[in-house]
Amino acid sequence: MKKEDIEKAAVNYDSRAVPFRAFVAGAEWLLNQIWHKPDEVPDRSINDDGVGELCLIKTSLGVYEIADAMYDKKYHMYFFDTSLITFHLSQIECYAYINDLIPTKL
Known part of the structure; x- marks a missing residue:
């Protein structure tokens, strides 16, 4: 997903300034939460074998x-x-x- 795709979806969601910015910020936040850098080790479940x-x-x-x-x-x-x-x-x-x-x- 590219920034342009997010902005197109935001316009379809609501073209007023505040909801538009909120939609874009929320989509960008979600993408940043999903993808991790290799030095970032989130706390996830690990079985007994590691x-x-x-x-x-x-x-x-x-x-x-x-x-x-x-x-x-x-x-x-x-x-x-x-x-x-x-x-x-x-x-x-x-x-x-x-x-x-x-x-x-x-």
């Missing part, structure tokens, strides 16, 4: 992968995909938890 939630990661090469968030015994985070390729945080541009990307209501 496996966290399924994530969509964007690698530093610009490739998107679906991977599990993993934590070592010192709670350092890294990711591994279905082919067991490991991605360290230095290889990640950003990530989002799959559960945060799924709509709660259709």
Whole structure:
């Protein structure tokens, strides 16, 4: 989603200045809450094996992968995909938890 898309949707929502700005600010806030920088480790559930939630990661090469968030015994985070390729945080541009990307209501 681009800023132009948000602004077009805001005009359809309400073209008056205050509601328009509120709509745009809310959409931008949501996008910033979903996507995390690699050094940002939100408090999410971890099982006994150190496996966290399924994530969509964007690698530093610009490739998107679906991977599990993993934590070592010192709670350092890294990711591994279905082919067991490991991605360290230095290889990640950003990530989002799959559960945060799924709509709660259709």
